[in-house]
Amino acid sequence: STPTTSTSCSKTFNVGLVTDVGKLSDKSFNANAWQGVQDAVNDSSLCVKAKVIESNQPTDYQKNMQLFIDQKYDMVVTVGFLLGDDTLAVAKANPTVKFAIVDYAYDKPPANLTGLVFREDQAGFLAGIVAGKMTKSGTIGGVYGLDIPPVHKYRVGYENGAKYANAAIKTLGVYQPPSGAKSFNDPDWGKQQATAMFGQGADIVFGAGGNTGNGALLAAVQANKLCVGVDVDQYVSYPDADKCLVTSAEKHIAFSVKTAITDMVKNTWPSSGLLTFDATNAGVGISPFHTYDSQVPADVKAMVADALKKLADGSLKTGYTG
Amino acid sequence: MDFLGHLDIAGFVVATLIAATPLVLAGMGGVMSERSGVVNIALEGIMLTSAFAGYAAAVATHNLWLGVLVAIIAGMLIAALHALLSIQFLVDQIVSGTVINILAVGITGSFYRTYIQNSSLGGTGVLPALHLTFLPNAPFIGVITLAALALIPIVHFVLFNTVFGLRTRACGEHPLAAETAGINVYLVRYSNVILSGALAGLGGAYFTLQQIGNFLPNMTGGRGFIALAAMIFGRWTPVGAFGASLLFAGADAFSGRLQISGVNFPYQILGMLPYVLTIIVVAGAVGRAVAPAADGKPYKKS
């Protein structure tokens, strides 16, 4: 996973990625961040080389960052707000190295550190509109990973978006109770929760929680219901769910990571210490409808487009506060 | 709270049966092994290995049924290692089981990260499921779950009505007596441990081939240990293990449904339900379950 860099580079930039304990096998969050790093590597104009360390344990975070620093890396990308405090500490101690962290915003970070945050609520809101319009039963479901800010934002946006599209809608949702390494990583559990929601009348389910959420999509495939993916266009990344997948609520982690790396390489490092990805900069959105394209009525598509515009100009709120 | 109004009884029962599947399969595996006198805490590792092997075979052959077969065989092989260590080399059976559990994590994890994680390998799809259209909300029930249900009376029958079962119980209670009756204790114990690998192996296939169609590191998530608990508080009987599995899976399904129905209670506390309930049941109703007398004791011919 270390593609060769272009030969025309005068200087090669070394970028290291430190995952949280979800590791790359989460197939979403950490994997997408790594994808962004690899996109940068594959972009020969950037002259980037990269490596990844998967963390086994929260106490390993600082240590793993240090490994890159000891190897004189130019930039360290960390994934997840779980690494927020550790990344800040290491960034402060190493002002010459650039740091970017996915999903974390700091008040006044040091100049070499920037947070990459997303308006998941906006992505969820758009997906919620689709769900609210596509449901025939008037009940929609959502299977969520741990109750943590990004996931919570997806949920609030999704449920409010559905209500925006269909005021009478009923929303069901479930967070996965934490159980050691199984958080975000228990598709069987997710599948069973989604099935339970179908039993309670839901006919479309949003899977927002790594592998746990993917399980919800599988349940929809089996039960012949509809589903909504998360983070990336899961029609592409998770073909198992193609049959049920209407759309995915996207937050462009890979894009954000590549953006941060580009900023480092091109010396356009953000001074604010924060890059927000939202409706204004195509940082969030929803995926194409693919096979459902013909089934999604034009007025729904129009409503989504309209909402996206209003979210961007601030005239529409998702209802997420805090 | 409109929980009761929305309680989908048929769905709840089916969900419980499905979630109980790996527990009862591995639990019955534990029953066979321990009834012959070999403690089997390796169930977790066996399931994990089989889940992986079944997935790998299904990917390679594009045949889910072959995947199931390979999962069962892989379970038998790794169980045979447990048998070799604990029966032949007299390794403490708990140690041997621990070795296998750690080994399973190492092997499946290494292979997963090398061959699967970064590959474009998709899912295998899942085994066919029976669509119970006559029930409200028409739930699905997978073939491995059906197989597990069918295996409960079969394993019960084998254990309590057949020659093999009689010899198995004899070896677990008093191997020397079995030996004097002309029984080959080693053979009986080997057979049972390997058989437990087959059962737990089918339980492993549940994860990859019935439910998900994909492998994930550590995807058994401790269910082997819960199966062990189910076996103990099912008093080392297949039917008891089934009952215990239902209790646990039912509590799990129930706690999820409580949350879905919007009960205003911290979801982590709801999530404790199956575990708390298991402790209460183990401590209360069946605390004094008595293991087969020779369970855990290596047998050494003089």
Added chain:
Amino acid sequence: MSRALRQRLFAAVFIPVISVASGFVVAGLAVVVTGSDPIAAFTALFQGAFTNPRAFPETLVAMIPYIFLGLAVALGFRAGLFNIGAEGQFYLGAIFGVLAGNSLHGVPGIVQIPLALAFGMLGGFIWAAVPGLLKARFGAHEVITTIMLNYIAFQLTDFLINKGPMSDKHSTAPRTPFIDPGAQLPIIISGTRLHLGLILALLAVPIVWFLVQRTTIGFRIRMVGFSQGAARAAGISVAWTLVITMGISGALAGLAGADEILGVSHYMPSSFSVGYGFDSIAVALLARSNPWAILPSAFLFGAMRNGAAFMQFQTQVSSDLISIVQAIVIMFVAAPVMVRWIFRLREVPVGGIQITQRETAGVTRET
């Protein structure tokens, strides 16, 4: 050399060496099968554990919880108890440690640190004494109850730190606030993360050894471990001994948790430990429940855990590989009969690992 001495030397030196070597050989084969270079992988593992900058102090940092937890599990084994719950007790120790480390602001460390550590021990004690009590009172198998309590501990801590009563209201992350600076364990080698916990862990070894071998409590524990029947007939309360043993075992695991908070992370994050408790079973097994042997055993595990990250960094070989090494090492240590068979040795190695009680392998029967 006398036969007895030869045998002891064999058990103490030859078996461990052969075991570790075999572990690496088998794991090396796995590396080859997965298409990488085992020499490069193990070289990187070694560098990551010992020779890289800060590697060695980090190995020691990783070793600290293994020492406490290994001692905890080993103590349980001595009484014939299989404490699979070290993971949960570790969590509770951490939570209690945070609680104490956060409650006295501005008080000197000499007061705060012992208090927080003691609190951590209390947390672990409680979490382990419960299964002890359940076993003593109702005969509930500790393997079941400790596993269940692990999961309950995960949920409980998440409830507390994720928007719950112990969460940091100023942070979006599900974590507790940082502990008071005064409650942090001092760093003993500046520029590293090596903290005073190492000294505490090194002290814990002789203390536990003394407890087991030299005190009446330890004698009780061993007696119950060897023969519950004889212990009962001698007027020892087996039930009480089980509770106390579990309690002390849990207190050690809790100490590990509090020490990790006070020494390394300084707050309680989500997913605080992923598998320390389970690893520690292996640590104790490898040491054959001997407190002194916990030291090399914990060192080996700490080194492998620490080196694994660099191995993955350098060679992209999965850190899961160390599990293979660990499993094979334990297997060899546990099976002297097998070692003799494989290596065609005539000398009868002594030992092996014995956990399952001679008397009651299954459930205890209290009268």
Added chain:
Amino acid sequence: MDLTVEWGQVHALLGENGAGKSTLMNVVYGLVRADSGEIVFDGKAVRIGSPQDAIKLGIGMVHQHFMLIPPLTVAENIILGHEIATGPGVVDVRHAQQEVAVLSKKYGLEVDPAVKVQDLSVGIQQRVEILKALYRGARLLILDEPTAVLTPQEVRGLFDVIHALVKDGAAVIFITHKLAEVIEVADKITVMRRGKVVATTTPKESNQAELARLMVGRSVLLRVDKTEAKPGQVLLTLKDLTVQDDRHQVAVDNVSLEVRAGEILGIAGVEGNGQNELVEAIVGLRMPRAGQIKLGERDITHASTHSTLEAGLGFIPADRHRMGIVLELPVADNLVLSRFDRPPFARFIVRAFDAVREYAIKLIKTFDIRTEGPEQLAGSLSGGNQQKLVVAREIGTQPKVLLASQPTRGVDVGSIEFIHRRLVEERDNGMGVLLVSSELDEVLSLADRVAVVYRGRVVAVFDQKEADRDRIGLLMAGAA
């Protein structure tokens, strides 16, 4: 060693504990491999590598410690390994039970094939063992100390079975160390000592005294020398004591007894008639359901074992390996097993090894425990010395009352003699001794008073002078 057994004969194998009788028979039955030599069966040299080989040849064995599986039924135990199956491997329970019924009728060995073995008395269990051997077509039946657990009346019944078998042309090897039985039942007698045959003879050519001499290599005291007891005040009182067993059945039924200073009260009875439960209740290992236990003036009915021992009770448990000693601990630790945590053996919670060692050396000497030293592991002592260790420990504390349960079981004659002498000595020094033994001879020779128990009840109490062996035997069997 050589041993020749002929068809149609009862061949008695005599020898003291540890002489190697069981070991030799285990070789014949394929459980233990012989280092050298050969076995000739029916004129042919045979190799018996496993019990299966032995069974095929027609050899059956009833082991000293029964080889029955308690949770299985009688029929299951009998057919185990030679099951009657219908279809592929399915046990035919009905057929098996019929077979068993037929067999038991033929030899007068009545049992209910559907009952679980764990619910049977020892006497019946032995019948099951014999049926097991016969079911497998045994023509040579080895009976290893079959009479040790039987009442005199049951012994009669067994002899009838043996005679019937021999009349059928089978051969029986009968192992015992009871001389009278040998004289009565055997056609031929072989005496073993330390793994060697020391004599082969017949009942006509020999007598009890000579056999005893052959067995131990010197003449033995068959009776214990002791003077008349001088009982003092009451030390242990049992009043209307009722105790349940593990299955919540009444095992001790309304028992009232007193043990006085300076006397030995013996409890005679076939094993399994509530003796264990009685002993456990007194020691505090089992809570009585009703009644009262007093040690001196102190009520210890509900006291823990710890406080019972503290109050002045000494306890020699019946099962030395499970309860008497800790095999994995040194002799010295075993000698302070119940007092390790108090001065001088401990200061606060720290053990005082010097004091323990000193004390151990003293006891080892006084009680003649043959050991390499106080550090030797108790598990590596011989059985007799392990028992002496237990006796030393319990007498060493100088308790008011000593509760001695099967104090000489499985112990060599020398050690028996020694232990008996010590018990009498302690009695003479004013200790009260409650002796529980299934060896009627031991009770009769040691006890000053004998209480006979049957089904948990004390059915009679005799003074030593009026104790009549046959009458007690009848009472033990419930026939009174």
